[in-house]
Amino acid sequence: MISWQDVANGVVLGATLGLGAVGLTLTYSILGFANFAHGELITAGAYVALTLLWLLAAALGVGLGQWGALSFGWPLLILVTGSMALTAMLAIGLERGLFGPLRRHGTAITVVIASFGASLALRSLIAFLWGPEPRYFTREIAIAREIVPGVRVTADQLVVLALTAALMIGLHLLLAHTTLGRAMRAASENPALLGVTGIDPIAVAQWTCLIGGALAAVAGVFVGLTVQVRPLLGFELLLPLFAAVILGGIGSVHGALAGSLVVGIAEALSVPLIGAEYRAAVAFLVLLAVLVIRPGGILGTSR
Amino acid sequence: MTGDLAAYLVFFLVIALTYALSCLGLNVQWGFTGLFNVGVAGFVAIGAYTSAILTSGPQTDRLGGFGWPIAVGWLAAMLAAGLAALGVGAVTLRLRHDYLAITTFGIAVTIQLLAMNLVGLTGGPFGIHGVPRPFTGDVASPFGRNLVYLAVVVILVAAVYVLLERLVQSPWGRVLRALREDETAAVALGKSATVFRLQAFVIGATVMGLAGAVYAHFVGFVAPEDFLPILTFQVWTMLVVGGSGNNRGAVIGAILVWALWSGSGAVLVAVLPETLQVRGAALQTVMIGVVLALVLLIRPRGLLGEATVVSPHARVD
Numbered sequence A: 001m002i003s004w005q006d007v008a009n010g011v012v013l014g015a016t017l018g019l020g021a022v023g024l025t026l027t028y029s030i031l032g033f034a035n036f037a038h039g040e041l042i043t044a045g046a047y048v049a050l051t052l053l054w055l056l057a058a059a060l061g062v063g064l065g066q067w068g069a070l071s072f073g074w075p076l077l078i079l080v081t082g083s084m085a086l087t088a089m090l091a092i093g094l095e096r097g098l099f100g101p102l103r104r105h106g107t108a109i110t111v112v113i114a115s116f117g118a119s120l121a122l123r124s125l126i127a128f129l130w131g132p133e134p135r136y137f138t139r140e141i142a143i144a145r146e147i148v149p150g151v152r153v154t155a156d157q158l159v160v161l162a163l164t165a166a167l168m169i170g171l172h173l174l175l176a177h178t179t180l181g182r183a184m185r186a187a188s189e190n191p192a193l194l195g196v197t198g199i200d201p202i203a204v205a206q207w208t209c210l211i212g213g214a215l216a217a218v219a220g221v222f223v224g225l226t227v228q229v230r231p232l233l234g235f236e237l238l239l240p241l242f243a244a245v246i247l248g249g250i251g252s253v254h255g256a257l258a259g260s261l262v263v264g265i266a267e268a269l270s271v272p273l274i275g276a277e278y279r280a281a282v283a284f285l286v287l288l289a290v291l292v293i294r295p296g297g298i299l300g301t302s303r
Numbered sequence B: 001m002t003g004d005l006a007a008y009l010v011f012f013l014v015i016a017l018t019y020a021l022s023c024l025g026l027n028v029q030w031g032f033t034g035l036f037n038v039g040v041a042g043f044v045a046i047g048a049y050t051s052a053i054l055t056s057g058p059q060t061d062r063l064g065g066f067g068w069p070i071a072v073g074w075l076a077a078m079l080a081a082g083l084a085a086l087g088v089g090a091v092t093l094r095l096r097h098d099y100l101a102i103t104t105f106g107i108a109v110t111i112q113l114l115a116m117n118l119v120g121l122t123g124g125p126f127g128i129h130g131v132p133r134p135f136t137g138d139v140a141s142p143f144g145r146n147l148v149y150l151a152v153v154v155i156l157v158a159a160v161y162v163l164l165e166r167l168v169q170s171p172w173g174r175v176l177r178a179l180r181e182d183e184t185a186a187v188a189l190g191k192s193a194t195v196f197r198l199q200a201f202v203i204g205a206t207v208m209g210l211a212g213a214v215y216a217h218f219v220g221f222v223a224p225e226d227f228l229p230i231l232t233f234q235v236w237t238m239l240v241v242g243g244s245g246n247n248r249g250a251v252i253g254a255i256l257v258w259a260l261w262s263g264s265g266a267v268l269v270a271v272l273p274e275t276l277q278v279r280g281a282a283l284q285t286v287m288i289g290v291v292l293a294l295v296l297l298i299r300p301r302g303l304l305g306e307a308t309v310v311s312p313h314a315r316v317d
Helices: A004-030 A040-059 A077-103 A107-130 A155-177 A179-189 A191-198 A201-226 A235-250 A253-274 A276-293 B002-032 B038-053 B071-092 B099-115 B142-169 B171-183 B183-188 B192-219 B227-242 B247-273 B274-298
Strands: A144-150 A151-155
Touching: A004 A040, A004 A151, A004 A155, A004 A179, A004 A201, A004 A235, A040 A077, A040 A107, A040 A201, A040 A235, A077 A107, A077 A201, A077 B274, A107 A235, A107 B227, A107 B274, A151 A155, A155 A179, A155 A201, A155 A253, A179 A191, A179 A201, A191 A201, A201 A235, A235 A253, A235 A276, A235 B038, A235 B099, A253 A276, A253 B099, A276 B071, B002 B038, B002 B142, B002 B171, B002 B192, B002 B227, B002 B247, B038 B071, B038 B099, B038 B192, B038 B227, B071 B099, B071 B192, B142 B171, B142 B192, B142 B247, B171 B183, B171 B192, B183 B192, B227 B247, B227 B274, B247 B274
Parallel strands: none
Antiparallel strands: A144 A151
C-alpha cells in the first residue's frame, strides 16, 4: 500500500541525493569522467562535521544545542560551513594530485579507474581514522509532527528541504548569471573553445570540484543528522546518485535534481513493497530503465 | 618449518592463480577491447554461487544442494556469469563507454544485495558451506589435497591463457584492438562495434565466473563478504600493474599484487597492537590504492605492457 508518508520520505531522501547528484553531474560534464569517489566526499563531509562538533565541545564546551523543535541549534551552521570548506579542499586536492594530471596524460577511462581506487582508499582511510562503528551527531529524538493529514515530518527534515532549496537556487543563479558559471557551462560544452577565449580550464575544473565538494559535504551532514554516520554512508548513495544523474541527463543541474527526487521517491515507495534491504537495487532498476528507454536522460542531450 | 612454508606457498599460489583467472578475464574486456568493467566481483560471485548451489550436498533450509558433479558446476558457473554479462552488455554496450562502468558497478552492488538477503537461495550472510573439493577421496593428507588442487588450477590457468592468446592473435582479436584504437575506422570496414564488444565482454565474464567457482571449491564455502568491491579493485590493480593488453602481464601482475597484499597483511598483523588490527585491514586497502595511483601516473603501461603488433605481412627493414 503506497502512502503519502512514503512519498514525503522519498522527497526528503531525494533532496539529500540532489545535493550529491548536482556535484556529480557537474564534475561528470565539466571534468569529463564518472567520479566514483564522489560518494566518499559525502562521507568525508559527515565525518569532518562530526569531528568539528567534538572539537567545539572540547574547546568551548558547546554542544549541538537545541533550537525549538529542531534536534540542533546554531552550532550546526559552524559545522556545515567548516565541513563544506574542508571537503571542498579534499575535492580540489584529489583533482590537483590525481585526476588532473591523469586527464592531461592518460585517457578519460584511466581517470575513472583512478577514481574507483581513490574511492576505496578514502573509504578505508575514513574507517581507519574514525573506526567502523556508526556515530551520531545527537542522541536527541526528533519528533515527527503531522503537517498535512497522513504525513508526518520532523522539523529537521523541513530544514533539510529548505536548505537544499536555497543552495539549489544559489547554484542556479551562479551558473546562469556569473562569469564563473558561464565559464563552467562553456567547459562542459566545448573545452577547446573555452581555452581559446583565454579562460584557464584548470581553474574552472578546480572551481567545479570546490562546488561539488561543498555540496557533497552538506549532503553528508544531512544524512548524518537524519540517519547516522558510517564509513559506507556515501558509498551506498553512489548508485542512486549515478541513477539520478543519468536520469536527469549528464551535465544538467535541474535534471540531476529532478532525477534525485524520482530516485528518492522510488526507493521510499519500494520499501513497503519489497522491503528496505533491496533499496539500492531499486536505483539500479531505475538506471537500467533509463538506459533502455532514454539513454540521454530527461533533460540531457542524446549522445 | 619448511613443511609449513611449503603448505603456505601452495595455498598462496592457488589463491593467486584464482585471481589470475579473473585478471585474464578482465584483460579480454579492458586490455584488448577497452571495456570498463567495475563489477568484476559481481561476475565472480555469480560463478561461485552458481557452482556452490549446484554441487553442494542436500540442504534443508534453502534451495539447491543438488550434488551435481563438480565439472558440471564449473561449466554452469561460466554459463551463468556469461549470461549475466550478455544481459548487461546488450543494454549498455551501444551507449557511452562510461555507462558500462556505472552499470557493472550496479550489477556488483545488486548481486551483493541478493547474496546477502536472498536467504532461501544463497544462505544469506552465512553463505553456503560444504562446497565439495575434487579428488578428496584419492588423497589423504590436507597438504596433498592442496597440491592436487594447485595442479588443477595451474592446468586451468594455462588452458585459459593459451585459448585467450590464440583468440587475441586471431583476426577476431585484431578487430577488438581496432575497435579500441579507432572505432570509426573499424566500423567503416564493416565490423559491428556492438557485436564484437558484446562477445569480448561475455567471454571475459565467463572466465571470471570460472574463477569464482574455482575459489569456492578451494575454500569450501561462499559468503557475501568474499565479493566486496575490494575484489574488483584488486583485480584491476593486478591488471594495471602487470600490464593491460598482455596476458602474461595479467598472470604476473596477479601473483605480484597478491604477494604484496598478503605480505603487507602479515606485516600489519605483526606490527599493529591487538586493538588496531581491525582498522589495520583498512590500511592495506589504502596502500593498494596508492600503488595503483602511482603505477597509473608513473608507468601507465604496467610492468610488461602490450606488445606492439605488426602485421606478419608487413616488411620491416
